[in-house]
Structure formats: structure tokens, C-alpha cells
Amino acid sequence: MHIQQVFDAAWTEGLSLPLGEAKAASQTVALIDGMDFHRQSDKDAVAHAYQERQRTRVYESLNVRSDGWFSTVTLRLTAIMRHQVICTAYESHAGDRNLGAHDDEWLGVITQMRGAKRWLVWPETTGAPEEIVTRVGDVLILPQGVKHEVSTPDSPGYSVHLVFAITDELV
Numbered sequence: 001m002h003i004q005q006v007f008d009a010a011w012t013e014g015l016s017l018p019l020g021e022a023k024a025a026s027q028t029v030a031l032i033d034g035m036d037f038h039r040q041s042d043k044d045a046v047a048h049a050y051q052e053r054q055r056t057r058v059y060e061s062l063n064v065r066s067d068g069w070f071s072t073v074t075l076r077l078t079a080i081m082r083h084q085v086i087c088t089a090y091e092s093h094a095g096d097r098n099l100g101a102h103d104d105e106w107l108g109v110i111t112q113m114r115g116a117k118r119w120l121v122w123p124e125t126t127g128a129p130e131e132i133v134t135r136v137g138d139v140l141i142l143p144q145g146v147k148h149e150v151s152t153p154d155s156p157g158y159s160v161h162l163v164f165a166i167t168d169e170l171v
Helices: 009-014 043-052 069-081
Strands: 029-033 036-040 056-059 083-093 107-122 130-135 139-142 147-151 158-170
Touching (some): 009 107, 029 043
Antiparallel strands (some): 056 083, 107 130, 107 158
């Protein structure tokens, strides 16, 4: 389910995120290329690895590795859903390598924070995918096990989205 403009775009873009130079020292960043996850925590090492091979940067478990509003949102979602929720940020540019087509083991509540993201979603196990483009302030609900593939469109050429992954683990 794609819900457009849930949040005001200017407000959403103004929210601080611990990415790039603003990331916490303890925050690990995974650079992904297919199923290869190359993890770094040093800011310079992340920048160098990205320059060597441009890949989506994944800021895993923001809710426990960085302080901010996203930790509070994650805690509230955990309380409401009564399931463990994990917040992860995905940052990419047009042409960055990524996971390719895959499915996830959690229910994803995805919020587009910056730029835009193109999603191919296969709602059925057979048939053609549905194309969805999320823009700043949009929310996409991606059910557990639904095959999808993402890319960053040339315009605007940049994307940051948060995934609030609602797991099967009860709390």
C-alpha cells in the first residue's frame, strides 16, 4: 500500500538523520552489492569504500546505535504493534548497486525522507510487477515476503528512506 504525502515534504526533509558525516561513531554502515554486505564504522572508510564501488549505504539498527527522533518512533511502534521493530536507513544515488530483487522476513513501513525511490513490487508470486515511486513524505507498507526491487531514479538522483521493520518477535 502506497500512501502519498503522509508527511509534509518540507517538514520531512528538515528532520535530522545520522547519515554521512553526522553518523554516530558506533553506527555501522553496510555497503551492499547483491547479497554482499561490506560493513564499516569509520566515516573515512565508508567514504573510501563508496568511492571505490558505488553501492547503497545501509545504516543498520539506527534505533539502538544512534540517538534521535527515529529511536522514539521505533519504541512507540514496538509498543503499539507488540512486536520488535528495527529502524534502518537506506541512502543511495542513481546507479548505485543494491540488493536486486528480493523479499524480506518482516513487515516494512517505509518512509521516504529525501529524494525519490522507484519500487518494483510483485504483489503476486506470478505476473508483472507494479511500479511505485515514493517521494518525500510518502509511506509504503510492504508486507512480509513480498518480492520487490528498488532503484534510485535519475531525477532527483538521490534517495534516503527509512524502514521500520516489524518483526515476528513478540515483546
